Amino acid sequence: MIFFGTKSVYLKAEKAEIKSCPKCNAKESLVNHFFSKYFYILGIPIIPAPLHKWGKTVCTSCEHILKGKALPLKARKVFQSQKDKARPKWWEYSGLLLLGGFLIWNMVNHSLAAKKMIAYLSDPKKGDVYFYEKENGRYSTIKVRGRKTDSIFVSFNQYETIEFWAVYGLDENANYLSKHGMRIEEIIEMYEAGFILDMKGM
Numbered sequence: 001m002i003f004f005g006t007k008s009v010y011l012k013a014e015k016a017e018i019k020s021c022p023k024c025n026a027k028e029s030l031v032n033h034f035f036s037k038y039f040y041i042l043g044i045p046i047i048p049a050p051l052h053k054w055g056k057t058v059c060t061s062c063e064h065i066l067k068g069k070a071l072p073l074k075a076r077k078v079f080q081s082q083k084d085k086a087r088p089k090w091w092e093y094s095g096l097l098l099l100g101g102f103l104i105w106n107m108v109n110h111s112l113a114a115k116k117m118i119a120y121l122s123d124p125k126k127g128d129v130y131f132y133e134k135e136n137g138r139y140s141t142i143k144v145r146g147r148k149t150d151s152i153f154v155s156f157n158q159y160e161t162i163e164f165w166a167v168y169g170l171d172e173n174a175n176y177l178s179k180h181g182m183r184i185e186e187i188i189e190m191y192e193a194g195f196i197l198d199m200k201g202m
C-alpha cells in the first residue's frame with residue numbers, strides 16, 4: 001500500500017459545443033469529460049490538488065477523442081469555461097473534514113473537562129489531591145487537609161519529580177509535612193494559569 005500521493009477523480013460530463021463528430025459525422029455526439037486529482041494519505045482523500053484539472057472531448061458514437069487544438073476555437077472556449085466550473089467532489093475534502101471534526105471534538109471535550117475541574121476545585125473536600133507544576137518546572141502534589149468557608153488548609157508534598165507521569169507516585173501520607181492556609185480562589189487561579197494539571201479521582 002502506498003501511504004500518500006495523488007489519485008485521479010472523474011468530475012463530470014458536459015455537452016461539447018460541436019455540431020458533429022469530425023470522424024464519424026454523428027450529430028451532437030461529442031461530450032466533454034472533466035477530471036482532477038486529490039491528495040490522499042492512507043487511502044483517505046485529504047484535499048483536491050490545486051491546478052490539477054483536465055478534460056477531453058469524446059464522441060459517444062465512435063469514441064474518437066479530440067484534445068486541445070483539435071477543437072474549433074468556440075468549442076475550446078466552452079470547454080475551458082466548463083472545466084473552470086467543474087467543482088471537486090465533497091469527499092475529496094474528507095481528510096480536512098475529519099481533521100476539523102476532530103479539532104472541534106477535542107475543543108469541546110477540553111472545555112467540558114475544564115468546567116468539571118473548576119467545579120471540583122471550587123468545592124474542595126478534605127483528602128483532595130492536586131497534581132501541579134512547581135515554579136521550578138518540576139512536579140509535586142498538594143493535599144487538602146480541611147476547609148473553612150472560602151479557605152482551605154493544605155499540605156505540600158516534600159518531594160518532586162522531573163517527569164509529570166511520575167508525580168502520581170508521590171501521593172503518600174508520609175510525604176506531607178507542613179500545613180498552610182490557602183484561598184480556594186488561589187487554587188482556581190493556579191489551575192487557570194496551567195499549574196494545576198490534574199486532580200486525584202478526575
Ligand SMILES: [Zn+2]
Nearest residue numbers: 021024059062
Ligand atoms: Zn464520432
